[in-house]
Amino acid sequence: MRELFDEVAGKSPLDPREASRKSSRTPLRKRFYTSAGVAEGPDGFAVTLDGKPVRTPGRNPLAAPTRDLAEAMAAEWEAQKENIDPMAMPLTRLANSVIDGVAKDVQAVADDAAKYFETDLLFYRAGFPEALIARQAEHWDPVLRWAAESLGAHFILTEGVIHVRQPETAVAAARGALPTDAWPVGAFHVVTTITGSAMLALALKHGVLDGAQVWAAAHVDEDWNSEKWGADDEVEARRATRLRDFEAAARVLKAFS
Structure with a gap:
């Protein structure tokens, strides 16, 4: 039974997408249970298969802090x-990563996500064409205005990809708005790494943007290129996989907002 859960969850404590890649190379196992359910217990709301608790690869109970999340896993x-x-x-996969990995060192995971405040997607703007510049501004500027007005985080924007050092006060202000518990921190990390933007993850966490808006903002450049040159089937397939992980993480963040 242990091997099955290793395949389902993967062994990366931070990146469920890596678990997905590992799982995709492993032959699928036959379904061995009749029904999945949820049972409340000392670890929260546990997922059960035919009434028996499911365990993570680390042999911890697969349990969520809310019934809604546990029922979604059972589904x-x-x-x-x-x-x-x-x-x-x-x-x-996200739950297993949180339970077996993130919960062991929440601060380290938060710190890893916070590194994006130094080189965030939203800080690096196109120099041309004008239509792309306008589209980036439409999707990204509201987040930066919110960060400046609500958090006191004033970041520096630049054109192109040459690194610009961000003010320490801005980075510190943004870091102060990060979640602190294992589940939302793990979800925040996933959203950040998928989108390339801790600022977008922060906007999602605080309800400035919803999931669909964050997803669109993260793919402004990619969508622009697709419109001009056509979509690539492999790129679209990878994007669909990322979207599944993004939506799961967004659901967790919403549960803790």
Whole structure:
């Protein structure tokens, strides 16, 4: 049984996408249970299979702090057909990462995500064409205005990709708005690494943008290129996989907002 959960969850404490890549190279296992459910216990709301608790690769109970999240995980297990497809279980993978990895050193994970405040996607703007400049501003400027007005975080924008050092006061102000508990920190890290922007993750966490708006903002440049040159099937497939993980992380952040 242990091998099954290793395949479903992966072994990376920070990046469920790496778990997805590992799982995609592993033959799928047959479904071995009749039904999935949720049971409240000392660890929170635990996922059960035929009434028996599920365990993570680290042998911890697969349990969420809220019933809603636990029921969403149970639904992932219930939705499996003849075979168990880890790619279709993003919330379970995220939960395992949080329980086995993030919870052991929450501050280290938060610090890793906070590094993006130094080189965030939103700080580096196109120099041309004018339409792309305008589109970036439309999606990104509201987040930066909110950070300046609500957090006192005033960041420096630049054109191109040459690194610009951000004010320490701005970085510190943004870091002060990060979540502090394992589940939202793990979800924040996933959103940050998928989008390339801790600022967008912060906007999602604080309700400045919803999930669809954050996803669109993170893909302004990619969507622009697709409109001009056409979409690439492989790129679209990878994007669909990232979207599943993003939506799972966004759901967790919303649960703790």
